[in-house]
Amino acid sequence: MKIKLSECLRPLLLGALFLGTAAHAAVQPLDKVVAIVDNDVIMQSQLDQRVKEVQQTIAKRGQDVPPASVLDQQVLERLIVENLQLQIGERSGIRITDEELNQAIGTIAQRNNMTVDQFRQALAHDGLSYEDAREQVRREMIISRVRQRRVAERIQVTDQEVKNFLKSPMGAMQQSDEYRLANILIPTPDRASSEDIQAAGKKAVDIYNQLQQGADFAKLAIAYSSSDNALEGGDMGWRKAAQLPPPFDEELSRMNAGDVTKPVRIPTGFIILKVNEKRGGNTVVTDEVHVRHILVKPSEIRTEDDTKKLIDKIYDRVKSGEDFATLAKTYSEDPGSALNGGDLDWINPQSLVPEFREVMANTPQGVLSKPFQTQYGWHVLEVLGRRAVDNTAKASEQQAMNTLRNRKYDEELQNWLRQIRDEAYVEIKLPGADSQESANQAAQ
Incomplete structure (x- = not known):
């Protein structure tokens, strides 16, 4: 049976409050719990810091920053899913050494054409702590290793699958155009009712209509998408059409940069794609x-x-x-x-x-x-x-292998993230948000 930390923390928080009142004439602002996630908590200070980072990232891309109420909900959900993965990493004994962390920081600085000292200064200029940045990199490295163990290692691609893929129309397309995509995912719950599906479809159509009228795709993704890349404006990076499920694979071949697909029903909800850039394949x-x-x-x-x-x-x-x-x-x-x-x-x-x-x-x-x-x-x-x-043929085989693995990985990752989220005990204490608990906690 999982322990509800809210019951354990309440006496401590009350005690701190009474002690603070006795020691100071004026009321002092206290950090507070905004979510209980299994056997851990997310604090308001963590949420505020991440919201600040997201706001700065969005502003640097030259996009309008959504209202704080919208960001709070999206960022908190991201923190909850991250926290669950970190707890899995803790239980699995995954550790990141200082040497590994320093190397990762150095790589990040190098990719930005900076030394580590210059990277520190850039963070300080943006009002961000170097220590907080190190901690976030450490968290991301742990999460990456958790996903490798729980998701990537379960994915197998056989030689026959590669051969079949290369013989398919999508295999032929692999050597042609490549797309830099963004997505907006409007989810439907497991065992969704017809009303749930209809409501999600209506919301997706409304978003699509806003896009047709010139609304900013990244801003709408940040505000409404439930995809794992929502806070990045839905950016999916470069993908071959063959990496995407039908009917997007064929539809993309007829699209140009800037085009947006109509909402399409997929097993997890409704999805809209945008082609940000397009480039051709190369001989290797x-x-x-x-x-x-x-x-x-x-x-x-x-x-x-x-x-x-x-x-x-x-x-x-x-x-x-x-x-x-x-x-x-x-x-x-x-x-x-x-x-x-x-x-x-x-x-x-x-x-x-x-x-x-x-x-x-x-x-x-x-x-x-x-x-x-x-x-x-x-x-x-x-x-x-x-x-x-x-070596175009060999490169095509390797690309096909990567394509099939990525396709399976993306599907398996989203299913796994949903699974651990649904199975977790989560109690949200953020003002204006509904408290949530997983179904398997009903007996507690």
Whole structure:
């Protein structure tokens, strides 16, 4: 049986209130609980801080900021779902180390063409705390790992599914246009009645009519959408038409940037899509190198110095005219290539360790490299050829795999988020909001 924290917190809050009254003549503002979420709470200060961040993000995009009452509801719902995922992460033992967090902050700063110090200053300029930003990044990293464990790991895509997809009309479309989309989702409850469906459909049509009259899509998404990306103006990023369920897959091929679809009924409600940008597909060409090498490794009976002397002798013997393949079969300790005379065949340089890749890039075709060291030991290599390969087919297969995984992931994620939200005990104390409890709490 889940504990209602409201009962536990009430004596503490009352005690704090009485102590505050005794110590101060004037009434002091206190932080307060705006939602109880299973065995945790969301405070007014957390809600206010997140609303402030969202307002600044919306303003930076040059969009009108919705009324605080609208944002409060949307942001609180986002915080509730985040909190549930964080509690799952806590129970699962997921932790983010300081090193991982520092690396993530550094990556964020780099993507914004800033140093970490400049990132700090930018946050301060916007009135945001660096410590709060770190905490939010930590939360997002935990949530990402929770989703990987609970959602992504359950998704499987078979080779046959990839082949079937590539043979389908949508597979052909995969190599054509790509769209940057935004969405507005008007949900219907599980086991929705005809009245529920009719009400949601009417609301979706009303939003669509506003869009046709020039209303701002992002603003309406922030105000009304129940999608996980609502506070980002419904932005879904770049998607292939094939990643979307029918009838959007075919409809998008006839749309231009700025166009909006009519509301369409889907299992979770009614959805409207907007095409923000459109771009064409590209041929994928990669460089490959035909290379062979000889590898010798230090061991318990061969010191580092002895290993270096051995590779130097092998190098001298090849330079003096001995057969490279014969020496590779005799001395090389690379089990994958030794029996083939050290031949690695045609290989993508990106699949090799940096030291090997660098020497290979700087060695002319038909020339033996000088001995060099990698994490595996000491090498000499010879470049036998270079070519540019059209890997569009392989890239298409990988794209198809990603498309199918993304399609399954998006559907599974929304179902999972709805499930954990429905199964949780949630009591909303935000003024003007209805208190909510999940059905399985009725006996409490």
